Amino acid sequence: MLYAVLCYNDENAVATWTKEEDDACMARLAQVENGMKAKGKLGPVARLLPTTSATTLRKTSGEPLIIDGPFAETKEQFLGFFVADCETLDEAIAFAKDLAKANPGGGAYEIRPLALYHPSEMD
């Protein structure tokens, strides 16, 4: 069984960490990751850039709406994610629009650049 572990915290507070504090935290997390990696059980790991860099595509009955900022609704739940290598935000939005067409109805896609990405280490 594959599990995703999603990380939540106050990004305001995390942004006030010094470089040393941030590096130290990442190093401690890497140690934990390494334990899983050694067993061939670690999938992809990603850290997202702050929500201020996010754009949200909101599905509508017609052309989807593009909104500045992160996904902020509480009545919808986090269901899945994609990682894509895009040269520009427009390219990422085009990808999300295609996803929306393939998966019509309600909901939204939040488009957020990554700060860090390690591909899967799973066997």
Added chain:
Amino acid sequence: MVDNAWIAAALTAARPQALSALLRYFRDLDRAEEAFQEASLRAIRSWPDKGSPRDTIAWLIFVGRNCGVDAVRKTRRNVALPGEDRLSDLDDAEVDIAERLDGAHYRDDILRLLFMCCHPQLQLNQQIALALRIVAGIPLSRIARVFLVSDAAMEQRITRAKAAIAQHRVPFDPPDANERLGRLGAVALMLYLVFNEGYSRGHSEPAAAELCDEAIRLARLLLRLFPTEPEIMGLLALMLLQHGRHAARTDANGELVLLEDQQRSRWDGVMLAEGRALVDKALRHGAPGTYQVQAAIAAQHARAPSAAETDWAAIDRLYQSLEAIHPSPVVTLNRAVAVAKSQGPAAALALIAPLADKLDGYFYFHGVCGGLLLQLGDIAGARLAFNRAIALAGSPAEAAHIRLHLDRLAMPDGTPGLLARN
């Protein structure tokens, strides 16, 4: 982030919101600061055992408000303070207050606090010091170190600045849309000046470089409050794209390294990625402003894998739109550098020739002229321009840089230098 460092980080992060809400409540900066200080002390005492509250900002505002009110009562009637238990047991109250505090209130509160710091009556140095002390909560001694003055001198500077803003009150009524936009513009400029103070001195003074981090933090806060303002996206992007090159801006001897000579592997990829994403986001609005266009220029450099692969034609076009938004001889001069790269030195010289009168006292103008003349093979003209530049240099580093080019001119093979490398 072991021990209680997380509390310190949470308090620093909560400070602008909590302090500005307390300011609205008490309408007195000193009292608001004392109340926040007292609430922070109580957080340090109670959070390690009880864990942090769900909404740290609401907790700090609530406790700060109680402490502040108690302080007023105490001075008025000399009544004993209530017990610690009464203030620490906030679980229910906290949920209640968190629901009542909405984002819109926060937004005008924080904007007001920042706007107070950039009052036109204050000198630039005072504005920066005040913003760092009050909004960012940086200890006085650290600010003194940044400005290379004694603690006492910095304390005096801040006290004077506070007295000045106390006399020119910023109204507490919610601003109308126009007033809000005006405040936002003034605050954005002040944050950019904080950033520039760090950027221009940071390569030689590590303490000053911290200003860049603080300015970025405050710009991110501002963008969170105004998430759809393209110019605020542009401002944050510009800071990230410039500061992301910080480590590569100096060589082993502490000398400045020109953009085209920088080791791009030393650039901070994460910071540049965030900056580029924000530029893309801002430009989608189709409402370009000076921060956005400057950021877009910086993003062009950030995306080029090497100096030789820079898209100078795109940079030239961006400078043209900057000239359209904000005509200035300095912008044209910068554009000339892009033109020299994309169309050659003769076209660039023709572009800046009409600026000679306006920019005659500007170091950089003569430096660029010298570089272009050198490229065209006019050694005598280049020497003249470089000598003029040295005479106008604002710092020993600037002068040393030009001298290097003069020294090269003296050599038989005259290696081309400043802005002239292909």
